[in-house]
Amino acid sequence: MTRQASEGVVHTMAIDDLDRSILEALREDGRASYADMGTRIGLSASAVKRRVDRMRDTGVIRGFSVLIDPEIDGRGTEAYVELFCRGNVAPVELTKIMSALPDVVEAWTVTGAADAVVRIRARDTASLEVALEKVRLAPQVDSTRSAIVLSRLIERR
Incomplete structure (x- = not known):
């Protein structure tokens, strides 16, 4: 997957099914803990954090926000x-x-x-x-x- 990061640098990163599961968990509850996401998808909290950090660094995850009514x-x-x-x-x-x-x-x-x-x-x-x-x-x-x-x-x- 190719992404345009905010700095204008193009990054290429393949995401797997575990990454997709993490992204889905974040979509459903952006405040979920790494431990809760890990329990849900079968990874340790530290493994989830490493994957989230990698997806942030490569531009797959472009940021986190709050949705206000x-x-x-x-x-x-x-x-x-x-x-x-x-x-x-x-x-x-x-x-x-x-x-x-x-x-x-x-x-x-x-x-x-x-x-x-x-x-x-x-x-x-x-x-x-x-x-x-x-x-x-x-x-x-x-x-x-x-x-x-x-x-x-x-x-x-």
């Missing part, structure tokens, strides 16, 4: 916005533009008619409208098409 966090209004750009815009340029907008929480280049899709989280529809206007004002953006999320049906991490 967006309603409680005050960012319960969510939209997916397709960006249609003028001419050819390099992904690095779109990254620079979208990174400057705090309400943009994720962004991807995509195939199809749109050049990119961004995910926006805002306090309410008025705040969402302000965030959308900032996206639309980017000089490379010709037009947008938005879809506001009404309800979350499935969320997997």
Whole structure:
């Protein structure tokens, strides 16, 4: 498996079924102890730690985070916005533009008619409208098409 680490260095690492089991355990409970994960998959706590450290060092595991309920966090209004750009815009340029907008929480280049899709989280529809206007004002953006999320049906991490 080839991964792009945060430092820009490309690492190649093959993961096995035990690594996959550790990753699944971390997906289910990122706070599980190495001992609990080891008991679950048949390894010692130290063996699990070594494997987690190796997967972190090689970029397979890119980080750990906390998932916060967006309603409680005050960012319960969510939209997916397709960006249609003028001419050819390099992904690095779109990254620079979208990174400057705090309400943009994720962004991807995509195939199809749109050049990119961004995910926006805002306090309410008025705040969402302000965030959308900032996206639309980017000089490379010709037009947008938005879809506001009404309800979350499935969320997997």
